[in-house]
Amino acid sequence: MRGALNTLKYLIAAAALAYPLMPFRDVYVLHVLVLIMVYMVLAMGLNILPGFCGLLDLGFVGFYGIGAYTAGLLTIHYNMSFWLIVPLAALNGAFFGIMLGVPTLRLVGDYFAIVTFGFSELVVLFLTNEIWLTRGPLGVPGIAPVDINFTWLASLLGIDGRWRYAFRGEVPYYYLGMFMVLFVYILMRRLEDSRLGRAWLAIREDSMAAASCGVNLLVYKVIAFAVSAGIGAMAGSFFARWTLFISPDMFKFWESFLVLCMVVLGGLGNINGALVGAVILIALGEVLRVALPRLGLPAETRFLAYGLIMVLIMRYRPGGIFTQVAASTMQSGLIKELRAKLAARRTA
Amino acid sequence: MFEQQLVNGFTLGLIYALIAVGYTMVYGVIELINFAHGEIYMLGAFLTLSFISTGMPLALAVVLAMLAVAAIGVLLDVIAYRPLREAPRLAALITAIGMSIFLQNLAMIIWGSRPLPFPRQALPAFFNEPAFTFSDVTISWMQVIIYVVALLLMVALNLIITKTRIGTAMRALAQNRTAAALMGINVNRVISFTFAIGSGMGAVAGVMVSMYYNTMYPTMGYLAGVKAFAAAVLGGIGSVPGAMLGGVVLGIAETLGAGYISSPYRDGVAYAVMILVIIFRPSGFLGRSMVEKA
Numbered sequence: 139m140r141g142a143l144n145t146l147k148y149l150i151a152a153a154a155l156a157y158p159l160m161p162f163r164d165v166y167v168l169h170v171l172v173l174i175m176v177y178m179v180l181a182m183g184l185n186i187l188p189g190f191c192g193l194l195d196l197g198f199v200g201f202y203g204i205g206a207y208t209a210g211l212l213t214i215h216y217n218m219s220f221w222l223i224v225p226l227a228a229l230n231g232a233f234f235g236i237m238l239g240v241p242t243l244r245l246v247g248d249y250f251a252i253v254t255f256g257f258s259e260l261v262v263l264f265l266t267n268e269i270w271l272t273r274g275p276l277g278v279p280g281i282a283p284v285d286i287n288f289t290w291l292a293s294l295l296g297i298d299g300r301w302r303y304a305f306r307g308e309v310p311y312y313y314l315g316m317f318m319v320l321f322v323y324i325l326m327r328r329l330e331d332s333r334l335g336r337a338w339l340a341i342r343e344d345s346m347a348a349a350s351c352g353v354n355l356l357v358y359k360v361i362a363f364a365v366s367a368g369i370g371a372m373a374g375s376f377f378a379r380w381t382l383f384i385s386p387d388m389f390k391f392w393e394s395f396l397v398l399c400m401v402v403l404g405g406l407g408n409i410n411g412a413l414v415g416a417v418i419l420i421a422l423g424e425v426l427r428v429a430l431p432r433l434g435l436p437a438e439t440r441f442l443a444y445g446l447i448m449v450l451i452m453r454y455r456p457g458g459i460f461t462q463v464a465a466s467t468m469q470s471g472l473i474k475e476l477r478a479k480l481a482a483r484r485t486a
Numbered sequence: 487m488f489e490q491q492l493v494n495g496f497t498l499g500l501i502y503a504l505i506a507v508g509y510t511m512v513y514g515v516i517e518l519i520n521f522a523h524g525e526i527y528m529l530g531a532f533l534t535l536s537f538i539s540t541g542m543p544l545a546l547a548v549v550l551a552m553l554a555v556a557a558i559g560v561l562l563d564v565i566a567y568r569p570l571r572e573a574p575r576l577a578a579l580i581t582a583i584g585m586s587i588f589l590q591n592l593a594m595i596i597w598g599s600r601p602l603p604f605p606r607q608a609l610p611a612f613f614n615e616p617a618f619t620f621s622d623v624t625i626s627w628m629q630v631i632i633y634v635v636a637l638l639l640m641v642a643l644n645l646i647i648t649k650t651r652i653g654t655a656m657r658a659l660a661q662n663r664t665a666a667a668l669m670g671i672n673v674n675r676v677i678s679f680t681f682a683i684g685s686g687m688g689a690v691a692g693v694m695v696s697m698y699y700n701t702m703y704p705t706m707g708y709l710a711g712v713k714a715f716a717a718a719v720l721g722g723i724g725s726v727p728g729a730m731l732g733g734v735v736l737g738i739a740e741t742l743g744a745g746y747i748s749s750p751y752r753d754g755v756a757y758a759v760m761i762l763v764i765i766f767r768p769s770g771f772l773g774r775s776m777v778e779k780a
Contacts, residue, residue: 194576241765247575248519249764252719256757259712263757267750395583402580438594445587448580453569456577 154316158309168308174420175315176377181400181412182322183369188398189407190335191362192342194247196394197238197254200261201231201367203389205374207265210278210384220284224375231371232364239363243356258394265386277385284314284379311380318376319413322369326409329365338362342407399448405458414459422447489623491741497629497698499737500636504691505714506721506729507643508559508684514660514724515680516571521582522562523688524711525589528704530555530689531696532597538608547608548693552686559685560678568674586707593704601703604696613697632694639687640730647726652679660724709753713740716760722773731771 157163157171180202187195208227212218218226242253265272272278288301305311329335337358340348349355378384400419404411426440505527512520533554537547566585570578613631616624647653655676658666667673695710696702713736721732736756743755763770 188576194579242761245764245768248517248579249719249768251579252519252715253761253764255712256716256761259757260754260761263751263754267748392587395580395587399580402576406576436595438591438599441587442591442595445584445591448584449566449588452573452577452581452584453566456570456573 158312165308168312170420170424172308172311172315172380174416175312175319176373176380177397177400177416177420178319178413179322179373179376180370180397181404181416182326182409183366183373184397185326185401185407185409185412186329186338186362186366186369189401189412190330190338190342191359192345193243193359193362194251195254195366196251196391196398197256197258197261198366198370198397199389199391199394200254200258201235201370202374202377202393203258203261203265203386204234204367205231205371206378206384206389207272207278207374208371209375209378210281211271213281213379214278217282219287220379223379224372227375228368228372231374232368235363235367236360238367239360240356243359243363255391255394258389258391262386262390265389272386275386277383278378279383281378281382281384283382284311315376315380318372322372323409323413325369330409334358334361339407402458403451405460408458408460411458411460487622487745489620491745492738493623493625493629495738495741496734497632497737498741499717499734500632501691501695501698501733502710502714502717502737503730503733504636504639504687504694505710506717506733507640507726508688509715510718510721510723510726510729511656511680511684513718514726515656515663515677516567517575518567518578518582519715520562520567521579521711522566522585522589523684524707524709524714525586525593526555526559526562526685526707527688527692527695527710527714528593528702528707529558529589530692531702531706532593532692532704533689534693535597535602535605535696535702538605544608544610548690551693552689555689555692556682556686559681559688562685563678563681568677586711590704590707597704599704601701604700604702606700609697628698632698635690635694639690643683643687643726646683652676656680713753713756716756719760720763720770722770725770725772728770728772735771 154171158168180198184195184198187193187198205227208230209223212223212226213220238254238257242250245253266275268274283305285302285304287303292298292301303310305314337348337353340351340353341355341358345355396419400415401412402415403418404413404415423440423444426443430439430443431437505523508523508526509520512518512523530551533551534547537550538544542550562585566581567578570581613626613628615627617627617630618625647656655666655671656679658669658671659673659676663673666676691710692702692706695706714733717732717736718729719732720736721728721730723729736759739759740752740755744752747755
């Protein structure tokens with residue numbers, strides 16, 4: 139079973155790598171696949187908060203928007219390289235994450251959810267109204283595509299010529315997106331197994347117990363918020379340099395909800411679940427977009443169906459596809475583990 | 487100018503208060519942010535429009551819409567939320583947002599996505615005329631009607647909650663659902679009743695807003711819902727008098743903010759107030775202090 143699953147995994151990976159080079163590739167399909175990659179990164183980034191830490195963030199799209207606008211404006215005004223912009227956007231996202239996180243993270247449950255929601259609405263209002271900076275509702279057009287510039291290497295090697303490759307079409311973005319997904323995936327896997335990740339899980343399972351075991355709640359929560367916001371902003375910076383146009387209504391609450399649905403659908407706290415959730419919901423959206431008009435239904439039925447499907451999924455599988463071990467057993471196991479560690483330290 | 491804005495803000499605030507009591511009562515009994523409550527308010531406006539277009543007089547149309555929307559609120563609970571009572575809270579919240587998207591798009595299919603005007607011929611002619619004029623402040627008859635209807639509904643609601651058996655049961659549920667069930671209270675019936683009352687009041691608010699601004703559109707529930715929720719938080723979520731006070735304060739803050747600070751950030755005032763209140767006084771004006779429930 140496990141062997142078969144592994145083989146399947148490699149087959150999917152090989153197919154995904156080869157697809158853009160095949161003669162039967164389709165530009166629309168490629169576009170949807172790149173979109174799925176953007177949402178995979180968003181879903182993995184959001185997963186840190188509700189999944190690992192048990193904090194419901196309804197304002198994730200705010201950081202996505204901050205990242206996209208940081209990237210778009212830096213590209214337009216300073217013609218900066220993509221490779222510099224991504225870390226800058228991520229840092230800017232993380233900065234806003236910390237600014238929002240420090241005063242709000244001591245809130246619990248729905249209060250935290252509502253404050254983050256308010257934050258993302260304020261981001262949209264800012265992007266819409268600060269016309270001097272963002273051009274307001276008109277959006278930012280004409281963002282340069284990603285380019286790879288190795289001219290410096292050429293001059294270093296003493297060779298003449300400009301080694302420069304500007305991305306055109308979907309294929310290079312496809313591979314760049316894949317690289318980004320892989321990067322974030324490995325980061326998540328490493329985080330999950332790290333001291334930091336274990337502290338997050340402890341906070342999710344029982345924040346009181348974690349605090350009494352010496353986990354500094356505020357510090358670990360702020361780190362979680364910064365990492366999550368940074369990844370959201372990173373996805374935004376990729377998005378801006380891929381679509382080449384951004385506007386405030388791309389970053390409305392609906393997007394936060396969509397990403398949250400991906401995370402919950404896949405199974406909270408499960409990294410593979412976040413990936414699968416992104417594939418299912420984006421693919422579902424595209425299938426509905428194509429199928430419903432053929433059945434003679436108006437375009438609004440797409441979102442109607444979307445809302446209904448989410449309700450049905452929650453009704454019949456509230457824990458998501460990859461449901462984690464039941465929280466109660468998890469909790470006793472974790473607390474046992476923490477107790478054992480504490481005892482070991484005492485005897486040492 | 488200042489006094490006039492105070493009057494306009496008070497009008498807006500009473501409407502927010504009517505929507506906010508729906509949020510606060512539902513949150514009080516089942517601890518769910520009913521994201522679809524904004525859509526309930528929107529349906530109130532559109533159903534009234536549909537009833538009026540059959541030739542019904544305004545008052546009858548409003549009452550019928552109120553009853554219909556109350557039934558929709560109960561259905562919403564029975565179909566969507568009841569199966570998730572014991573599920574993780576997140577599942578219920580996502581369901582609520584899913585229902586909100588569903589209802590919003592359903593309204594777009596039924597009534598179209600363009601804004602519709604409130605049928606003028608259905609309104610008595612004197613509605614837009616000033617009822618009172620003090621130096622430079624005017625209060626229109628429409629505003630007077632809004633004050634009277636809103637205040638009557640709130641007094642009625644307070645009487646129901648404090649004086650009747652079902653009101654006592656609601657308060658008991660808000661304290662402790664299990665203990666209330668053990669005392670022989672039919673929990674689901676009380677929750678249905680809560681949804682019915684909250685939705686009915688939301689529907690009236692929807693009608694009054696569409697009369698006041700002479701427009702209604704399928705997405706109008708979103709912003710009004712958020713602001714009413716902010717009002718509920720401001721007053722102390724779970725507290726009905728708090729929601730009323732919160733609504734009025736928020737309406738006035740919003741109108742003054744738009745007039746004196748920045749009109750594009752009109753909606754931002756609601757979010758900013760909400761965030762500041764949650765951070766500095768999470769229990770709101772009149773709420774009990776919230777402790778993390780185990």
